[in-house]
Amino acid sequence: MIQVRDYLLEIITAVAIVVFIALFLAVSSGGSHEFSGSDDVGSQKIAELSGKPVESYLPLIPQYEPPSGEIESTLFALQAAFGGVLLGLVFGYWLGQRKRAKVL
Amino acid sequence: MHIMEGFLPPEWCLVWWAVALPFIIMGVLELRALLRKDREYLPLLGVCGAFIFILSALKLPSVTGSCSHPTGTGLSTMCFGVFITTVIGGIVLLFQALVLAHGGLSVLGANIVSMAIGGPIAGYAVYRLLKNTSVNIFITVFLVTAVADLVTYIITSFELAVAYPAQVGGIMTSFTTFFAIFAVTQVPLAIVEGCVFALVFKYIVQLKPEILEKLGVFSRDQIEKARMAGEPVPPAEVRS
Numbered sequence: 001m002i003q004v005r006d007y008l009l010e011i012i013t014a015v016a017i018v019v020f021i022a023l024f025l026a027v028s029s030g031g032s033h034e035f036s037g038s039d040d041v042g043s044q045k046i047a048e049l050s051g052k053p054v055e056s057y058l059p060l061i062p063q064y065e066p067p068s069g070e071i072e073s074t075l076f077a078l079q080a081a082f083g084g085v086l087l088g089l090v091f092g093y094w095l096g097q098r099k100r101a102k103v104l
Numbered sequence: 105m106h107i108m109e110g111f112l113p114p115e116w117c118l119v120w121w122a123v124a125l126p127f128i129i130m131g132v133l134e135l136r137a138l139l140r141k142d143r144e145y146l147p148l149l150g151v152c153g154a155f156i157f158i159l160s161a162l163k164l165p166s167v168t169g170s171c172s173h174p175t176g177t178g179l180s181t182m183c184f185g186v187f188i189t190t191v192i193g194g195i196v197l198l199f200q201a202l203v204l205a206h207g208g209l210s211v212l213g214a215n216i217v218s219m220a221i222g223g224p225i226a227g228y229a230v231y232r233l234l235k236n237t238s239v240n241i242f243i244t245v246f247l248v249t250a251v252a253d254l255v256t257y258i259i260t261s262f263e264l265a266v267a268y269p270a271q272v273g274g275i276m277t278s279f280t281t282f283f284a285i286f287a288v289t290q291v292p293l294a295i296v297e298g299c300v301f302a303l304v305f306k307y308i309v310q311l312k313p314e315i316l317e318k319l320g321v322f323s324r325d326q327i328e329k330a331r332m333a334g335e336p337v338p339p340a341e342v343r344s
Binding site: 009010012013016017020023024027028033034035036037038039040041042043045046049050057058059060061063064065066072075076077079080082083084086087089090091093094095097098 | 105106107108109110111114117147148150151153154155156157158160161162163164165166167168169170171172196199200201202203204205206208209210242260264268270271278281282285286289292295296299300302303306307311312
């Protein structure tokens with residue numbers, strides 16, 4: 001017998017995500033929003049406050065920069081995929097342990 | 105919440121590195137001691153790390169019309185404390201600095217202080233406050249996660265404000281400006297992150313309650329109460 005009580009957290013989380021998406025749709029449909037990263041917005045603010053253009057801020061320590069947005073998104077996807085694989089592995093391992101413990 | 109490479113004056117880079125270093129050293133020592141004691145903690149450590157990896161790769165749009173990412177440090181803070189979270193968060197930030205040009209080596213100290221030290225400390229404070237009360241453990245998880253996320257961005261705003269005080273109004277005005285960019289964007293994200301982590305915690309409670317009990321994250325009574333509410337399985341039968 002499925003009870004609402006048992007799945008309360010799932011329901012709350014689903015509602016929160018739906019509201020979040022609805023908010024995004026409402027915001028993006030009205031006015032011009034670029035949805036740029038807040039890191040970049042912050043950097044622009046620094047330039048504004050100090051009166052120096054963003055380009056004048058050079059890395060103190062030279063660093064590798066992904067040559068394009070595509071490559072950057074690949075690297076971010078890899079980062080997330082690594083986390084996802086690890087997560088699935090551990091939860092699968094725990095599930096297996098649990099199942100085994102029940103049989104014995 | 106990354107401060108970009110080059111956007112922090114060298115003296116402030118050093119200050120934040122100096123703050124971060126003791127936490128990193130403590131974290132490495134604690135991590136070694138923990139794993140020497142019991143390898144069974146390794147999977148949970150993996151889950152905590154995996155979440156920081158996944159969530160800090162997701163840049164989500166928010167109501168202010170810019171994008172930002174959740175931090176995912178709450179779970180690790182509750183299970184393993186602030187210092188170990190510093191190490192795990194530091195690894196993620198190092199990866200992003202080296203490969204993605206998000207943040208950089210000189211500003212890594214500042215970014216570690218905000219995401220892997222400041223946020224977790226605030227989350228830990230909430231956790232300690234609620235741990236031994238009758239508050240439902242999932243509500244505790246929600247609050248710890250959301251607070252750790254939000255405070256991360258407040259600290260980033262603070263770090264930028266002290267480095268770049270406004271000509272009129274000084275640090276406070278600057279802080280308000282950066283706060284509006286970072287923290288306001290973060291409020292809806294922090295709420296969703298809190299819900300997701302409460303849900304994940306429910307699954308950990310169902311699959312591996314003994315590890316939470318062993319780490320002393322919550323007491324046996326609290327965990328069993330949460331299990332009963334989630335799944336009508338008598339605890340004695342599934343305990344291994």
